[in-house]
Amino acid sequence: MHELSLAQSLLEQLLGLARQHNADTISKVTVILGPFSGIVADSFDFGFNILKKEYQETKEAELILEKPTPEYLCLECQHISAMEPAESQIPGVAGIITGKHSCPKCNSDRLSPQGGTDLILKQIEME
Amino acid sequence: MCDVCGCQLHEHHHTDSKVVEVNQSLLDANQKQAESNRSHIEKMGAIAINLISSPGSGKTTLLEHTIDALGDSLKIGVIEGDIETERDADRIRAKGVPAVQLTTGGACHLDAPMVHGGLHVLEHFCHGAPLDLIFIENVGNLVCPATFDLGEHKRVILLSVPEGSDKPVKYPTTFKGADLFLITKTDLLPHFDFDMEEAQQEAKTIQPDLDIIALSATSGEGFDQWIAYLKALVAKQVS
Numbered sequence: 001m002h003e004l005s006l007a008q009s010l011l012e013q014l015l016g017l018a019r020q021h022n023a024d025t026i027s028k029v030t031v032i033l034g035p036f037s038g039i040v041a042d043s044f045d046f047g048f049n050i051l052k053k054e055y056q057e058t059k060e061a062e063l064i065l066e067k068p069t070p071e072y073l074c075l076e077c078q079h080i081s082a083m084e085p086a087e088s089q090i091p092g093v094a095g096i097i098t099g100k101h102s103c104p105k106c107n108s109d110r111l112s113p114q115g116g117t118d119l120i121l122k123q124i125e126m127e
Numbered sequence: 128m129c130d131v132c133g134c135q136l137h138e139h140h141h142t143d144s145k146v147v148e149v150n151q152s153l154l155d156a157n158q159k160q161a162e163s164n165r166s167h168i169e170k171m172g173a174i175a176i177n178l179i180s181s182p183g184s185g186k187t188t189l190l191e192h193t194i195d196a197l198g199d200s201l202k203i204g205v206i207e208g209d210i211e212t213e214r215d216a217d218r219i220r221a222k223g224v225p226a227v228q229l230t231t232g233g234a235c236h237l238d239a240p241m242v243h244g245g246l247h248v249l250e251h252f253c254h255g256a257p258l259d260l261i262f263i264e265n266v267g268n269l270v271c272p273a274t275f276d277l278g279e280h281k282r283v284i285l286l287s288v289p290e291g292s293d294k295p296v297k298y299p300t301t302f303k304g305a306d307l308f309l310i311t312k313t314d315l316l317p318h319f320d321f322d323m324e325e326a327q328q329e330a331k332t333i334q335p336d337l338d339i340i341a342l343s344a345t346s347g348e349g350f351d352q353w354i355a356y357l358k359a360l361v362a363k364q365v366s
Contacts, residue, residue, distance in 0.1 A: 002236055002271040010153055021145060031153070038274045038300035075335060110332045113299055119153040125146050 003040055006119060007047035011058055013121060018057045023126035026061045030123040034116035035070035070116060072101075076108035157275055160239035164278025167246050172257030173204070174360055177277050179301065180285035182267030185311045185344060187215045189285065189353075190262055192344040194222040196354050201259040201361055204252070206245040208237040208266045215264065225252035236271040237263065239278055259361045269294065273301040281360065287312040288319050292326035295333060302333045307340065307356065314343040 014026055033041055045063055052058040069082040081104050102109045152158065168175045178186045187207075194203060205226040207215040216228035227248045229241050242263060249261070263279060265272040284305040286294050289312065295302045302308065308330050310323070327339050340356065342349030 002234075002274060005234065005238075006153055006274075009156060013149075013151070013153070017147065017149065021147060023145065027144070036300050036303060038270060075332060112332055112335060113303055117300070117303070121149045121151050121153055123146060123148050123150075125144060127144050 003043035004047040004051075006039060007044055007051050010048065010121060011051050011055065014058055014061070014124065015055060017124060018126060021126060024057065026058050026124055026126045028062050028064065028123075028125035029121070030064045030066060032066045032068065032118075032120040032122050034118045034120075035068060036113045036116040037119050038117075039119055041065050041067060066122065068116060071114045072103075072111035073114045074103035074106060074108055075110040075112055077103060077106040079103055079105040080114060081105070081111075154274070154276075157239045160243055161276035161278040164239055164243055164246060165280070167243070168261060168278060168280075171204075171246070171250060171253075171261070173259055173261045174281070175261040175263060175277075175279040176360075177272075177279035177282045178262060178264045178285065179269070179272045179282065179305075180265075180267065180287075181269045181290060184267070184285040184287040184290065186264050186267070186285055187218055188344050189309070189311065190219060190264065191222060192350065193262075193354070193357070194219070194224050196350065197260075197357070201357070202257065204249045204258045204261045206242060206249060206261065206263045208241070208264060210234070210266060225249060227252065231266060235266055235268050236275055237265050237277055238275045242277045260357065269298045269301050273298075273304050281306040283307045283309060285309045285311050286326065288315045288321045291319075292322040293329075295326060295330035299333045302330050302337070305330075305334055305337055307338045309353065310339070310341040312343060312345075313341050313348055314346040 010031065014029065018026055033039055033044065045065060048063050052061050069084055071080055071082050073080050083101060101111065103111060180186055190205060197203065203224050205219045205224055207219065207226055207228045208231060209215055209228065210231055210233055212230070213228045216226040219226035227245045229237060229245050231237070231241070263277055282305050284301060286308070288310065310326060323341065330337055330339065338356070340349055340352045342353055344350065
């Protein structure tokens with residue numbers, strides 16, 4: 001549920017940037033969503049697309065969410081591996097890593113999530 | 128000829144499209160307020176702890192017993208976060224400790240600006256007298272509070288025995304950001320299928336630097352360790 005308040009703070013930031021650059025409309029917004037940010041991409045997208053209609057400048061804005069592949073540090077051999085989340089059982093809902101997964105180098109299951117906790121406004125396109 | 132697309136039509140014009148690289152965290156505003164809260168707390172003479180858990184893991188009960196155990200040895204203040212009611216703050220006030228109730232009116236977590244307001248009210252309650260330890264009891268939720276730094280010095284996650292030992296691996300983001308993991312209600316271990324080894328090992332895999340204490344507020348088991356942790360923290364003996 002905190003996705004809605006984060007979408008609201010994104011919109012406030014966008015309105016500020018539009019003013020700063022004398023732009024009338026924002027057409028495209030690119031956001032990097034860290035895999036361990038605790039933020040659900042679909043909920044964030046949903047919240048953004050509802051809230052954007054409140055402002056003239058963002059009405060037509062398209063949100064592009066970049067989702068970097070999650071990385072894990074193996075606590076046994078220190079190898080860092082990237083692992084794609086599993087396919088979701090529910091169409092349209094992002095998959096998450098479930099069950100046991102192991103280090104591709106030493107096969108240990110002691111994998112610690114690395115980085116990817118942030119939500120970053122990367123780029124905007126405006127007119 | 129049109130300069131933009133090279134076509135021969137003069138009647139149309141292209142709007143100027145501008146791309147700006149922003150590269151700024153959306154959590155920046157919260158983060159800045161959290162840093163300012165941290166210095167505010169330090170000016171009050173205190174160390175702050177952010178308590179995060181599901182509803183019913185025993186956060187308020189832990190605080191009640193902690194207040195009893197610490198007695199007059201440390202000056203405590205509490206900021207309570209809940210969606211509704213003053214009930215938790217009333218329980219703390221009944222122990223003679225100043226408590227501010229933040230009701231979020233629906234929001235699933237506390238954020239740094241809310242805590243900023245809470246700190247000012249707490250200061251007012253204490254008439255400016257310094258505190259040693261401030262507990263911020265987050266809204267009962269094992270997911271959303273993990274994203275928001277409140278300006279705390281230590282983040283403590285509670286997991287009670289009835290919730291099950293699989294929670295660290297199911298809520299990795301929450302455990303990743305934790306400093307101390309408290310396994311609560313250990314007096315109920317004989318009645319539940321809780322694998323202590325699994326809970327501890329999996330939490331340590333997610334966050335290798337995690338400290339872990341297993342305790343029961345009612346039986347008192349492990350409670351000394353928690354009190355010793357708090358005392359060391361205030362004496363700045365815990366890094």
